Amino acid sequence: MNINNLKQELSSFTTRSVETCLSLGVDHAEAFALVKEVEALHHLGNAPTLDSGTRSGYGLRVALGKKIGFSSSSSLNRNSIRKTAERAVNMARVAADDPHFEGFAGPTPEGTSMIIGEQLLVMTIEELVAMDQELFREAKQRDPRLVLSPSMEVTKGGFAVANSNGVDRGAGFVLGVIDVMAILGEGSDQRDFTDLQCNNTGFDSEGVIDRVVEGVTALQGSKPLPRKQQYSVLFDPWVSADLIQGLEMAISGQALTGKNCPWEDRIGDTVVHPSLTIRDVVDDEHLYTTIPVDHEGTGTRTRIIVDKGMLKSQIFDDYHGKRHGTSSTGNALRAGRYGYDTDHEYYPRVCYHELTADPVRGMTLERQLEKMEEGIYIQGDVQGISYHHIDKVSGNFTGQATRAYYVKRGGLQYPLKPVMINGNLFAALERVTSIGEPVKKSSFSRVPRLCLDGINVS
């Protein structure tokens, strides 16, 4: 795939779509088009599932005065544009006036583009198969009892967005995900451990088997939790990222409009522990979530959301920015941060790009553990504390951790049988006791380990 050619083709398609919409008499038009080529291998059962193909489509937003309509199609056939545009116009005709609508986004300078890794760009299904087979060989050598379940996916493609307000932008992207789970043990003693890497430069399968074998072996011989009580809990980067992403509604300008924003009217207030600085990062070219423009074509910028505990800013798309007397922060995405298969099927909505917490250099796992008299160390993923499961309005979270260790006198003591943890995210982030060192670049997020006090563990 030639990313530059693809961007040009998509740009030509979106420009043509906008023209078609305008020819139907609308006052404003916006077109978003997307192509993704995916090579996927999921080795879940005894038989791996392999497939390869293209996912694509486009979405049109039109406005008749202040009445807005939307329509999308999965085909990028130019002959389909007019029909799709007519459906959008028909939706607009029956819509009520939106008094807050003031047109679509205007042109802004572009932000940073991610590196498009050549290795991923040319990767074939045959290469994924070879990697999978090598992982199995390695695992068998290490421990024949291991059950291995790898998943690998390479996604490459691009999107373009154009509107009647002069926007004509786009971006290419590439993403390689390698997710390897190892399972060991029988019955209720069975434990699993997963190594998850997301990368835009290439697959790095070296060391994966070492990590999962070490991880799952360390979880064997688990013991019950000594007491059910509130503990200081150290979360690994995976779970810490899930927790920080639970702030989505608190930082969203869309939630402000919807009156269900937990941090409404809190700009300038201390909302979390002063050791926490939270950014929405979109200038790291090694991050697969870095895009130069958002899905409305607005340039993206890294933004400090919380500075040393104080809420500095919230995030907006064009519509909600204007509605709140400010401008877009370049945070319009469609299906969400990970860009599901069907971005084009959705209206833009306010979403962060890569929510991170500033790490503390030199704060190794050992040093964080040293600071804990008694507590729990939890590794991801925690069932129930994924992005989808935290109650982002109340902040309540609850989940079952199957990868947990008891910590005493500054060291890991033994693995625990599955424990339940629950707490309130907003309250818990006021009780940060330590923040870990930077995570490696291939990690699926940039959030370091967070240690939070007063978490209920049972």
Place this chain on the structure above:
Amino acid sequence: MEDLLELAVDLGLRQGADTATARYDDLKTILLTSKNGELTNKGTTVRRGFNFTCYVGGQKGGAYTPETIRESIKQTVKTAIRVARAKQTYGLKPIVLDALSEDLAGNLGTLAVKKHPNDTDIEAKLAYVERIETATRDSAGEIQSVEVKYAEYSGTKQVLASGGRLITWNPLVIDLYATVTAKIPGGGLIFDSDRVAGSAGLELFDSEKDGIEAKGTRLGKSVTEIVTADHVNAGMHRVLLDPSLAGLLAHESLGHMSEADFVLTGWSVLKDKKGEAIGSPAVTVIDAGTVSEGGYPLFLPYDDEGIPAGSTTIVEKGILKNFLSDRENAALLGEKPTGNGRAVAYYHTPIPRMRNTYFTDGEVKTEEEMLELLGNGVYLQKTRGGHGGANFSFTTGKGYLVKNGEIKSVLHSTTMSGELLKFLHSIEHAGKNVVLESGYFGGCGKIQSPLQVGMGGPLLLSSAMRLGGKSS
């Protein structure tokens, strides 16, 4: 499209495939979203695409394209053959699929409804959105916001497998989903939600018992109750589960553990337990494509491999009877496929996934009798999702503290967790009325993106469930 499906299957066989399955989706979704009376999102989505799966030397490969023109179809077939050949390098035992049965086209492919969404204009649909917001607000105390989402999903699915005949059917799902946010004393927000949804015509919205006004009123009253609710004490409790929580456990825990791919990989705690008692005699669980029980199940006459949807008894009176499989995993298990080969979209290969999964009815006739049998415990209602499997952890929507068989106070959302097998053995009684739910929003998230499923059951009484208690 039939001729292109025939072309694909023929081309696949000529290029060396042992068997080939060509699939075409032509699906339309209309979405309307309103927040506090403002229509924030309204749109139509058309998703068309072609998927081709084949076996070469007994190994499966898949490919897909959204472009349903002859050249794209031919290229997709070629890619699938190449993918299957890549899989041959594993040196796995060749898979021979079970021959398709003669009565492939025996099921009705269209759900009979009085008011199909396609025959109703958009203004009428906008009126439904307004009606549920009004019903909710009118019955609620002070609330912060109301969000209403309307969705309709309809169209055509076609499957042609070598050795079979063309299967055509028409999915239909409607969903009107309301979420209310309210402030709680001392600060903080809580929310509650309810829906009018299922495979049904729009006449469902006017149903006196389960329609817009009934559900909206119930939701308004429910959120008002929760605002001043107490927290349950953390620990083990006797619990009564409402049909939605019974359904969640049937799907997320038992259902997933009975999916053939999880069984074959060794992940499932049920892998060697067929024929064994895995629950109390009060436990019977079924997974079916078309269901005549109460509530609003999903209409699914065929799976995405063209297998007619039957009814599979997973557990009968506590004994594990069957696993759920697609054609490939059925062959690996040496069994017949159960019609569970499902795919979210044209860009997914079918894998074992559930349809309508539910606990069947028991002997206890009324809610009052169930509460009496519960004695002292917690009556849990509504789901907020969670994680299933051998160890489960779910968030409930609300609850009631029950003392001596009587409801004493309202309880906030909490978590319920436990081990599947212990839970199944802890079920003392099942109620008489089975209620199933399905809809567009939410769904099952196994590997692929969310897939519409149905789930439900009667009231279930469990002697022991760990509840999470108050959040810090």
